[in-house]
Amino acid sequence: MRIRTTAWRRLALTLATVALSAAAVVQTTGPAAAAERVSVPDGMDAGIAVYDRATGRFTYRAQAAKQFRSASVVKLLIALDVTWNQAGPPSAEDRALLDLMLRSSDDAAASTFWDRKGEGAIVERMAARLGLRNTTPPPADYGWGSAGVSAEDIVRVYRYVLETAPASVRDLVMGNLSQATRCGTDGFDQSFGIRSAFTGPTAVKQGWVLFGGAPRNPCVTAASARAAKSLTQEEIDYSSGALHTTGTVGSGHRVIVVVLSTHRPGTSFAQAGYALTNVVRQLPVPGARLAPPLPRPEPGTWFGTWDSEVGVHATPSLSSVQVNTVPSSQEVRVACQVQGELVEQYGLSNDWWTYLPELGGYMPNLYFEWADNQLPADVVPLCA
Structure with missing residues (x-):
């Protein structure tokens, strides 16, 4: 991989x-x-x-x-x-x-x-x-x-x-x-x-x-x-x-x-x-x-994504039902991550997936603006 x-x-x-x-x-x-x-x-x-x-x-x-x-x-x-x-x-x-x-x-x-x-x-x-x-x-x-x-x-x-x-x-x-x-x-x-x-x-x-x-x-x-x-x-x-x-x-x-x-x-x-x-x-x-202080951003950990219309699936697999879509270069809140099906595109490959609570499913980590396959483990835990 x-x-x-x-x-x-x-x-x-x-x-x-x-x-x-x-x-x-x-x-x-x-x-x-x-x-x-x-x-x-x-x-x-x-x-x-x-x-x-x-x-x-x-x-x-x-x-x-x-x-x-x-x-x-x-x-x-x-x-x-x-x-x-x-x-x-x-x-x-x-x-x-x-x-x-x-x-x-x-x-x-x-x-x-x-x-x-x-x-x-x-x-x-x-x-x-x-x-x-x-x-x-x-x-x-x-x-x-x-x-x-x-x-x-x-x-x-x-x-x-x-x-x-x-x-x-x-x-x-x-x-x-x-x-x-x-x-x-x-x-x-x-x-x-x-x-x-x-x-x-x-x-x-x-x-x-x-x-x-x-x-x-x-x-x-x-x-x-x-x-x-x-x-x-x-x-x-x-x-x-x-x-x-x-x-x-x-x-x-x-x-x-x-x-x-x-x-x-x-x-x-x-x-x-x-x-x-x-x-x-x-x-x-x-x-x-x-000016009055700004309200804090909504709690949670947010990561930027790349590519457009990225599918969000019911399980960490492309063959599972697509339950939602991430628009082009949108930030998303993440909850946990897990290894699943290997995703290959644009000469890249990654088998890590992350659960997006607002979108009710998993997105391949390949589409995150991050330097490694896995998001930082000290910030994003493994899914139970």
Whole structure:
């Protein structure tokens, strides 16, 4: 029997086994916030920077120079490159794409500009123009979402937009971020983090990658499937789910808040969003008012899936009655797992099955976004 052997899945398993064993506590830098402490939950890694434009000082920094996979946050750099030194306003077609890319995080719009403007050269140009120290283009043959960015560099990007960029560029970028839609065009709810932590004026550019569709998503029930690719770089975690919240809080875009995060493989979108929002709620953000706390995600262990219309069977066998279906890339709650009939597809094979209580049956483990045949035994027990 052969497990999935793509390099990224092997890397995911390695990272999962060395994940933090206790909650990490990160501390502020600088006397302005020396007494502040922010607790980052077990299984989450974060790079954080909070900059108060009214005082010209950081109120909080933790792993602020560490590189994270950019996901859609790199769309800020794409937008700035498109508008750099333009003699006039963007064409009507380009303006529509920029609005959709910034406001609703549209991937197709980003890819249009990425291909037109030289792909990774966009990141290299903007890093040089803005003096970004920890921002790098993606590895060869990888898309815009695999660029490397740091929290401090994203603060520099926002400072450029707010303090140096032409008024037309500032109005385009911040105007769209101030009107960020609840739902991204890929069907993900992008109201986590800054938008959920604070009341009052906010402007946000969020990012997410390697999560299945969120259960009971208020936007759309399923997101498009993603193709995994192998990687050779080790400096940036490309196998864990990445969830980022970046933007401004307060009147006049007073405070820039950037939290970049990764979450151990198997963390659901809802769980990651809850953890990230609670980290943001702890940050020292001058003048901000906290929104009511978010309700905890529904109890249970959630895992992302891949492929579309995956059958759920009465017993761990393809020959048993199909009792339900898992839509494309949906997250599902799991109860227990057991070995059953060997399932072979796409050159993969796996004889482990997992019981899905909401769907009343068993799904082959082959279709989980996980690095091994069996889901982690310390999280998902064997069926009795």
